[in-house]
Amino acid sequence: MFVEYDSGNWSVSELCRRYGICRDTFYEWRGRRETGDPAWFVERSHAPKQCWQTTDADIAKKVIAARRRFPYMGPRKLLRVLESKAAGIAWPAASTIGDILKRAGLVEPVKRRRRALDQGRPCTAVTGPNDEWSTDFKGWFRTLDQQRIDPLTVVDSHSRFLIEVRIVAPTTEGVRPCFERAFREYGLPRAIRCDNGSPFGSRGAAGLTKLSVWWTKLGIAPHFIHPASPQENGRHERMHRTLKKQTSAPPARNARDQQARFDNFRRHYNEERPHEALGQQPPAQAYTASLRAMPERAKDPWYDADHRVRRVRGSGEVKWKGEFVFIGEALVNELVGIAELETGDHVVRFCDLDVGLINRNGMFTRFAPPREGLREPGEHPA
Template identity: 65%
Template sequence: MLSDYASGNWSVTELCRRYGIGRDTFYEWRRRRDSGVGDWFVDRSHAPLQCPHRTDPARVESIVALRRRFPHLGPRKLLAILERRHPEQAWPAASTIGDLLKQAGLIAPVRRRRRPLDQQRPFTAVHVANDEWAIDFKGWFRTGDGTRVDPLTLTDSASRYLLGVQIVPMTIDGTRQALTAVFQRHGLPLAIRSDNGAPFGSNGAGGLTRLSAWWLKLGIVPHFVHPASPQENGRHERMHRTLKRQTSRPPAATAAEQQARFDAFRAHYNDERPHEAIGQVPPADLYTASTRRMPDRLEDPWYDADHEIRRIRSSGEIIWHKQPVFISLALVGELVGIAELETGDHIVRFCDYDIGLIDRLRVFRRFGPPRENAYRPPDPEPSQKLSTIIPVQSVDYHPG
């Protein structure tokens, strides 16, 4: 272009049109050539000479240092911590923090997964702390010395506060001992959400075990999810993913060291880590202990005057109209109330929890655990008439 201009055959306007550039670009290239610099023709950086919105090095250093301290926290949680500690400073957006961490080599590229379509989940409405807790055993694994560990986890559904992470035997007695310590420290919730597996649920009357029957005597309602539906306890399962990534990859050498990791994670999760579902504040800012304290002694359930009272024997049976009727082994030694219905059947209750029905043939029909959005079979359609002229009479069949 400059050689064509030196020949004198074309004007600057014609050359700019021919090479598809602006006049300012032409004069800039001519100025570089006339400067006498040997590499004047090499393309230079296109970055602006000045950027008033560029993050200053001091803030970049603070962001990088915080990421190195908390390597499991992403840009949004780091931004929440920085704004919490230094509200007087103007921090960059979370996307900018992500770019700075990439430049520092602190974010490894991951394969983006296509998000599934969202669906309505039957979560119980929770408004304040201790309305509902969630409990589960995170999948077992072995430590470096081969010891099997079963971590029992407990969270508050409203504040996401991690109430406990404890290695205990996956039994009713082991779980009850761990829950007793949590109840004495934080008080009693109104309800506990769990799956249907042992030691929380069973296939017996009302889905109860000795553990969930103990909850009812404490005034805690068990909330059972549908079988094979962990998404109905999604708040708790999401915490499990974070717990696994930060404490068991790889596992500790011994069970004691693994428990120390769980304790450190619980303190970090509650007091330092911002939680996106509650406005990027730590759960400890929202959680308060329950005012319902654990009683020193459990009394027998109380029933209305229209109930007949029976105590369940060691065989799981009661005596009803001089005949043994099996109820549940989970309620051995407990009092149940039996009230007559208009149909002539008798409803069997433990505390305020309906566990089954004794029909007129004195057969106990157990109830499954109550669940939200449970399937109800449709009402049978009326029999269609075979003729529009002569109506067909239906006859009920009675044996004998």
């Protein structure tokens, strides 16, 4: 086009009409050529040089500084923290904060995963603090000195308050002192949600162990999830993912340093970290201790007059109609009540739990834990 223009045989209007461009475009390109730039003909970006919506540089620096201080918080949580520290500043939206962090290289790309279908079994509804706690062991790992670490975690299901993160042995003897401290400090919950593995649950009568028997005597109902169904304790599993990322990747030098990390995480999680399910409030603002104080000792259960009371022997058996009937090792030295049914069979109860059935032939059949919506129809009593 410019060769023809330089020949002088064509006017600007004729050239623009011939090549389908406007006169302004022609003069723009002619001006570039006259600058002498050897790359004057290269296509340039159409992005505006300046945008009035650009976030102020000082605010962007404060956002980046907050992210460096709390590297595990996303844009929404960072916005909540910034607003609490300086409410008078017009902070950008969470989406804009995310863009600022991306430009600063502070966001790691996450591989998208196909979401699994919801099976429609939500966690037990809770209406207030201490209606239900949840507990589990985060997967074990080794510190740098090759010592095995088994972190026990306890969370209030309503407020998401992290009650305990403690390195203990995964046994009843290792776990019980941890719960004793929690009960004395925060009071007794109405229920504790847990899985079916030791030391919480078993394959015995009603899924009980020595630990869950102790809970039951204290008036705490054990809520066992379905076997191999960690999604039924999804709140707890989600907390474990955050705990692992912030405290054990990589692990500490030894168990003492690892426990110090857990203690710092618990304080940060409860008092500083905004929680999505709480409207971006930290759990400590939603939690209050239970009014049910822990007694000095757990009392033996009381049964109605139509029950025959037996104490389970050291072998796990009770004496029944001249014969020894095995009930379960978890109930050793505990009082059970035996009541007759209309069928002629006898139901065995511990506190308010039905743990099994003694038929007319003296054979004991254990009951599975009472679970809402059992998938296995043969698990619950007839």
